[in-house]
Amino acid sequence: xxxxxxxRGGVALYRDLTTEQTITDYAPCTPNPEDPExxxxxxxxxxxxxxxxxxxxxxxxxLADLVTAGRDPAVYPDxxxxxxxxxxESYIHFGWGPHQCAGMEASRxxxxxxxxxxxxxxxxxRAPGARGQLKSMPVRAWKGQVKNGAxxxxxxxxxxxxxxxxxxxxxMWPVPSTMKVRWxx
Numbered sequence: 001x002x003x004x005x006x007x008r009g010g011v012a013l014y015r016d017l018t019t020e021q022t023i024t025d026y027a028p029c030t031p032n033p034e035d036p037e038x039x040x041x042x043x044x045x046x047x048x049x050x051x052x053x054x055x056x057x058x059x060x061x062x063l064a065d066l067v068t069a070g071r072d073p074a075v076y077p078d079x080x081x082x083x084x085x086x087x088x089e090s091y092i093h094f095g096w097g098p099h100q101c102a103g104m105e106a107s108r109x110x111x112x113x114x115x116x117x118x119x120x121x122x123x124x125x126r127a128p129g130a131r132g133q134l135k136s137m138p139v140r141a142w143k144g145q146v147k148n149g150a151x152x153x154x155x156x157x158x159x160x161x162x163x164x165x166x167x168x169x170x171x172m173w174p175v176p177s178t179m180k181v182r183w184x185x
Contacts, residue, residue: 001111002091003082006070014063015099017056026051028072028079037138041071043079066093121183134179135165137172 027050029041044050056062071079075090094104101107118124126132163172 001115002088002093002108003084003086005093006076006091007080007082012063012065012067013095013099014061016061017058020058021056021062022053023056024051024053027068028074029068041068043071043073047073118181123184125182127180127182131180134176135169136162136176138162 026047027044028047030044032038032040032042069092070076073079076086088108094101094107164176165171165178166173167177169178
């Protein structure tokens with residue numbers, strides 16, 4: 001389950017900085033040039049040339065994109081391969097340090113039990129038609145402003161994240177909930 005979250009999770013989090021932070025940044029992966037809206041980025045072969053350092057002033061908000069972080073070859077050797085022998089500490093989807101989820105251990109146990117229960121079903125398959133489809137859309141960072149009800153000329157930028165429609169299709173949610181499945185008893 002953790003490898004699935006790492007490779008396909010649509011999670012990002014933000015933090016408000018209380019002090020100035022100096023960050024060295026680089027992109028371990030970039031959008032696929034053949035399908036820029038795909039949730040499957042490609043490995044950045046030119047990481048060293050794309051590294052840069054910048055300072056974020058105090059009282060600014062930053063976004064941590066866990067989709068990109070989950071494909072960082074420095075943390076996940078062979079990042080596009082599912083490997084069940086990765087250290088548990090390398091998965092940051094439950095947070096880290098003072099922001100670590102209090103229910104992390106219970107969630108890991110529950111995810112494992114759920115996964116075993118679902119994949120153990122006889123003839124597991126998607127429901128036919130629209131009910132068997134996972135409804136999602138790419139998340140875009142909007143850099144524009146609204147003036148007089150109209151958006152400025154600033155483009156939206158693909159973030160690598162996806163959001164999913166809620167089960168009643170009335171809104172968006174970071175966790176997939178619309179695809180229905182069937183199985184034989």
